[in-house]
Amino acid sequence: MQILELFWLLPVVNIIACLLAFFFGKTVSRGKAQVWTLPAIAFSWVMSILGAVAVIGDSHLAHEGITKTYKWFEFGPDMFFQMGIHIDGFAVVMCLVVTTISMMVQIYSIGYMRGEPRYVEFYAVLAVFTAGMLILVTADNLFLGIFGWEIMGLTSYLLIGHYYEKRENSNAAIKAFITTKTGDVGLIIGAVVVYWATETFNFGAVNAKALEGEFHAPLLLVACIALFIGVIGKSAQFPLHTWLPDAMAGPTPVSALIHAATMVVAGVYLVARMWPTFVTAMNVHIANVNLIALIGAITAIIAALLALVQFDLKKVLAYSTVSQLGYMIFALGIGAWGAGVFHLFTHAFFKALLFLGAGSVIHSVHSNDMRDMGGLRRIMPRTYWTWIVGTLALCGVFPMAGFFSKDEILASAYHNGYKWVWAIGLAVAFLTAFYMFRATHLTFHKNYRGHGHPHESEGLITGPLIFLAIPSAIIGFIGAPGSFNLFEKWATPAAVEETIAKYPVLHPHPVDTTTFVLAGISVALALLGVLVATVVFYWEKTPGDIVERVAPIRYLHRFLANKYFLDHLYGGIVYGIRKPIADACYWFNQNVIDQVLNLTAAGTLELGKGTYLFDQNVLDGFYNGSAVGTDRIGGFFRKIQTGNIQQYAAVFFAAMALLALALVFAVR
Amino acid sequence: MDWFDSWALSLAVFIPVVGALVILAIPKAREYQIKVVGLVASIAALIVGIGILSRWNWDDGGYQFEVNKGWLSAIRSNYHIALDGISLPLFILTLVIVVLCIIYSWNHWPEPRSPKMLLFLILLLETGMLGTFVSLDLILFFVFFEVTLLPMYFIIGIWGGEQRIYASIKFFLFTLFGSAFMLVGFLALFFLSEPHTFDIVELSANGGAAAAVISSTAGLWIFAGLFLGFAIKVPMFPLHTWLPDAHTQAPTVGSVILAAILLKLGTYGFVRIALPILPQAAHSWAPWIGLLAVIGIIYGSLCCLAQTDLKRLIAFSSVGHMGFVMLGIATLTPVGINAAIFGMIAHGVVTGMLFFVAGSIHERYHTRDMSRLGGMLSSIPRMGGVFVLVAFASLGLPALAGFPGEFTSMLASFEPAGGLSQSLFRGFMIAAAVGTVLTAGYMLYMLQRVAQGEVPGEYAGHHLHDIEAPEYVSWTPLIVLTVALGIFPSLVFNVTNSSVVPMFEQIFHHAIGG
Amino acid sequence: MVGPNIAFWIIALVMAYAGVRLVTTRNVVHAALYLMIVLAGTAAIFLLLGAEFLGWTQVLVYIGAIVVLFLFGVMLTRATYGESKGLDNDQRVLAATVAVIVFLVFAGAMWKAFGASTEIVLEKSTTVSELGRDLMTNWVLPFEAVSLVLLASLIGAITLARRDDPEHVRDRGVER
C-alpha cells in the first residue's frame, strides 16, 4: 500500500532533476546533463515496477486505488482546488509506460544528441516533460490534470523548436503549441462546465455523478464535447492533426518520446480516465455512431492513407501514430475500454521502438528521405531486426503485441454493433501493413541509393532498441482475449467496471469461433498488405505481368481466384486506391486542412493589423481630433484679444448698455 | 507594540515622502548619497510593510491597522486609513516593486541623467500609490489618486522616448478627465447619501445602505462617473489608447511602475468603492463591464499581433490581461473578485518583469524594433531564458503566475451573480478562452522574433553583456514570486478570500438579494 | 419761473455744440478750448442749481488747472498744431452706434423713471457753511481719503514723467 502513496514523488523527483540539470548541467557535470536526469527517471521506473507488483498482488488496489489529496487554495466561499494523486492499476500501467519509454529515450539521446547545441537544456526540458506527463497520469482531479497537460504543451514547444536557429523549426513549434492551445480552450471550458455541474473536479466523483445521472444532461454533453475538443487538439485527431507531422522538425528522440508514446496519448488517457462520463454523454451503449468513434475512425483512415505517400521516414511514422491514435480513440468510442487502453500500452512500446530505429537510421544516413536510403539490412543488422519486430507488431501479425490489442479492438467493434467501425479498422490494418512494409523495403532492402557510407549505430543507440523490442514482441500475451486477460484484470478502474456492468452491450464478448474468424481475417489482411507492399516495392514488378511470371504469386493468385472479391481487391483496389486516393488525400490534407490552419493564422495576423490600424486611426484619431478641435476653438477666441484698448472699451460699453437695458426694462 | 498598530500604515505611506525631501536637500553632485538615501527610504517602508505582515491577523477578514483621525472636518472627510485582505497584497506589491526599481536603476539611469530628480519622483509616486491603497475616505483616496498622477507625468515627460511630451500629456489628460468625473461621483455620493459622509466604510456598510437612498437612475449616473474614472485607469477597451503611448515612451522604471501598480488603482477602485457602495448600479452595469472586458481581451491580443515595437506589444498585452481582471469583477461574485485581485498581483509581477527585461534589451540592443532584434537565446542566454520564462508566465501557463487568475476568472464568469444573464456571461467566458489562444499566438510570435532565431548581422560583432548584478538582485525576487504564485496561489487567495466573502455576503443580503 | 428755463436752454445748447465739436474737431488745441467751454457751461448749471461754491470750484479746478494741464500735455507730446489728419480711427461707426445706444438707454430709463413732470423747486441756494459742516462731519473720512488720492497721484505723476539725470540711468537702464 505504501508504495503507491509515494507516487507523488515521481513527478517531483523529475522536476528537481530538471532544475539540477539546468543550473549545474554545464558547470558541475561538465555538460553531461544526463548525470542528473537519468537517476531520476530510473528511480521513477523502479517505483512504477514496484507499484505494478503491488497492484498485481491486490485486486482491490488495482480497481479502487489509493487517493491522497490536500487543499490547494480556496478561491471562493468554501470552494477550493485540490492537489492530490489517485493511483490505481490504470495509473500504474500508464506510469510504467511513461517511465520506461522516457528512460529509453534518455539513454538513446546520450548517443544521438552528443555534440548537439544546447545539450543540457535538452535534457532539462526532457525531464520536465516526463514530470508533466506523470502529473497528468497520477492526478486525481481535472484541474491538476490541466497543469500536467499544459506543462507538456510547453515542453513540446521547446523540444520541437530545439533547433530554433532555422525559422521553420520555430514555426513548427509555434504551430504545434497554438493548435494544442486551441484544443486547450475546449479543455478549459469543459473543466469549468464540469466544475459548475458537479461542484468538483475530482475524476472519481465526476464519473460517479455521471453514472448516477446527477450530471445535468445538457451540461454533461457540452462538457464532454468541450473536453473532447481538447483531446482532439492534444492527440492530433482529425481536424487538428496537421501539427504532428510538422512536429517532426524536432530531434528524433523527442519525436519518439512525445509524438509516439506519451504526450499524444494524454488525450486518450483523459478519455479513458473519464470514460464513464463520456459513455453516458455520448450514449455509446445505445447509438451505433457517436462523436468519439466517428472522429477516431476518420483520423485512422485518413492518416493511414497519408502515410502511403510520404518519403520522409519520420513523417510516415508520424502519420502512422495519428492513425493508431485514431484506433485508440474509436476503440474507447465503441465501448471497448480494455482493448483501447491495451492498444495504447502496446503501441507506446513498438512505436517508440520504430521511431528510435528510424532515428538510428537517420543518424547514420544523415537524411530523413527514404529515397536516399535502402540496402541497410546488411549494414545495420541490429537496427534492421528490431525495426522488423516493431513493424510486425504495428501491423498486428500474430505473435507480436500489436496483434492482440488491435485484434481485440476489431473484435469488440464487431461485437458491440459498430460494424462500420470494424470495416474501417480492417482497411486501416491493411493500409498500415502496406505503408510500413513500403517504408521497410525503401529503407532496408534493395541496394543503398544514398551517397556517404552508413554504419551501424553505437551501443548506446541500439541498446534501447533491443530493450524495447522485447516488450513489443511478448507483451501482447498479457492482454490476450478471453478469461486469462491479465491486463484488463489489473488495469480497469472500478468506475469503468461499473459502466460495463451497467450497460449490457458493453459486456466482454465470449471467446468463441467468431473471435478466431475475426482474428484470422485481420491477420490475413495484414499479410496481404505486406505482400502487396513487397510486390510493389521489393520486386518492383509492373502490375501487368505480375501474375504469370512469379511462381508464388501465381499459386496465390489461383488460390485467391475463386474468391472473386479478393481478386477484385488484388487487381483493382491496390492500384485503384493507392495512387489517386492517397495523393488526393494528401493534397486535400496539405491544401485544405493545413491551409485552413495557416490561413486562420495569417487571417488573425491580418485581423490584428486591421484592429491595430483601427485603434491608431479611429480611436486614437478621435482623441487626438478632440485635442486638435479644442486647439482650433482656442485659436478662434484668440482673435478677440486685439490689444486695442478702444475695442475693449467699445465692447464694454455696449455690454453695459444692454445690461442696463435689461435691468431697467425687465425688472418690474 | 500597539503604537505600531496605529502608526504602521501612516509610517509606511509617508516614509518615502520623507526620503524624497531628504534627497532634495542633498546637492545634485553627490549622486551616491542620493542613491543610498533613496534605497534606504524605500527599504524602510518595506520593513514597515513586513512588520505589518508579521502582525497581520490572517483569518480576520475585516479592516486592520485602522486609523481614523479628523482631517478636513469642514467637509466631514477624515484621515481614515486601514488595510484589509483586498488591499494588503497590492500594498506589499507596491513596496516590493519600488525597492526593485531603485535597485535595478542603480548604475544606469535613463537619459538626461539625474538620479536626484528621478528618485524624488519615484518616492513621491510610491507615497501616492501606498496612500491610495490604504485610504478609506473618498477625498483622501482622491488626493492620493491625483498625487500619483503628477510624478508619473514628469517621469514620462522628462526621461521618455522621442514623443514623450505627446505621450505624457495624453496620459495626464486622460487620467485627469477620468478623475474629474470620479470626483463628481464622490461629491454626488456625499450629498445624496443618507448620513452625508465621505467615509467608504460607512457608505458600503450593510450592502451600501447609505447610498441605497439614492434613486436608481441617479445611482446609475454616479456609477457612470466612477466607472469612467476607474475604467480609464484600468484601462478598459475604448479608453485605453493612452497606455501604449505612455509605455512606449516611458523609461524602463516608469514602465514597470506604471504597469505593475498604477493600472491596479483602477481595478482596486472598482472593488473598494464602486461595487460595495452602489451594488444596484453595479448590478445593472455589470453586463456592460463584462462586454468591454471581453472586447478588451480580444482587441488587446489582436493589436499585439500587429506590433513591431516590443514595449508597445507588452503594453497591449496589459490591456488583454486587465480584460480578464475586469471580467472577474463584472461577475459580481466572490469567486470573480478573488480571481480579479489575484489577476492584479500576477499581472503586476509578470508584466513588471516583462518591462524590466524589455528595458534591459533596449539598453543592450538600443532598439525596441522586433525586426532588428533576435537570437537573444544564443547571444545572451541567461537574459533569453528569463525572457522565455516570463513570456510563458504572461501567456497563462499553469504552474506560473498567469494561469490561476485567468482560469478562476473564466470559472467565475460561468456563474455570474444572481440576476445577471448566464448565457451572456458564458458567451464572455468562451470569448475569453479564445483570447488565451490569441495571447499564446502573439507571445510566441514575439518569442520567435526576439529570443529565438539567428543573432542579426548588425549585432554579430558586438559583445552583448548578459545579466549584471543590479539586474540579478532586482529580478530574482520577481522570478521567484512568478513561480511561487503559480504553484502556491494560496499566498494571495487565502488573504483575499477572508475579506471578499464577508463583503459580498453583505451585498448579497442587502442589495442584489442572492 | 421762465427765467431759469431760458438760461438752462442757452447753456445746454452751447454745451451741446461745444461737446460735439470737441469730439469731432481735427485740431487738438481747438478740442481743449471746446472742453473749456463745456466746463464753463457745467459751472453755470451748478450756479443755476444753487450750488455756487461748487460752481466756482469747478471753474477754478477744472478750467484753471485741468484744461491748462491738457494744453501742457498737447504741447509736450508735440502734436502737430493745425490740422492733424485722421484723428479718428477706423471704428468711428461702431463708436457712434455704441454712443447712440448708451444715450437711448439712459434717456429712456430716466424718462421712464422720472416722467416729464418732476419739477426741481429751488427754495434757497446752499451756503458754504452748510457745505463745510456736512463735509467735516459725515464725510470726513472720504475727504481724507481724497486728499491721499491727490497726494499719491502727485508723486506718481512726478516719478512717471520725470526725465532722469544721467547718473541714475545705470540702474534704471530704461532711458532710450
Place this chain on the structure above:
Amino acid sequence: MKLNLFLTLSAFLFCLGVYGMLARRNAVMILMSIELMLNAININLVAFGALHGNLTGQIFAFFVIAVAAAEVGIGLAIVLLIYRNRASVNVDDVDLMKG
C-alpha cells in the same frame, strides 16, 4: 426747471464722451473725453442733490472733481511716457497686449 432736462443733457454729454473715447486716436483726446463724461456725471449728481434738497450730491461732485484731477495728472504722465517711448500717442500703436 424739469429734472429730466438736466438728466437728458448729462446723458447727451456722457454719450459724446463715450463716442470721443472710442473714436479718437490721440490719447490726450481720449482723456479729454473722459473729463467730459465725468462732468456729465457731476451735472446729474447736483441735479439729484437739488431735487432731494440735500447736499450729498454736491459733496460727491466735489470728490469727483478731486479724483478727476488726480486721474488727468496720472493720465497725462502715462501719455508722456508712451510718447517718449513710441514717439506717437496714437492708441492703435500701443497693442503690445495683442493675444
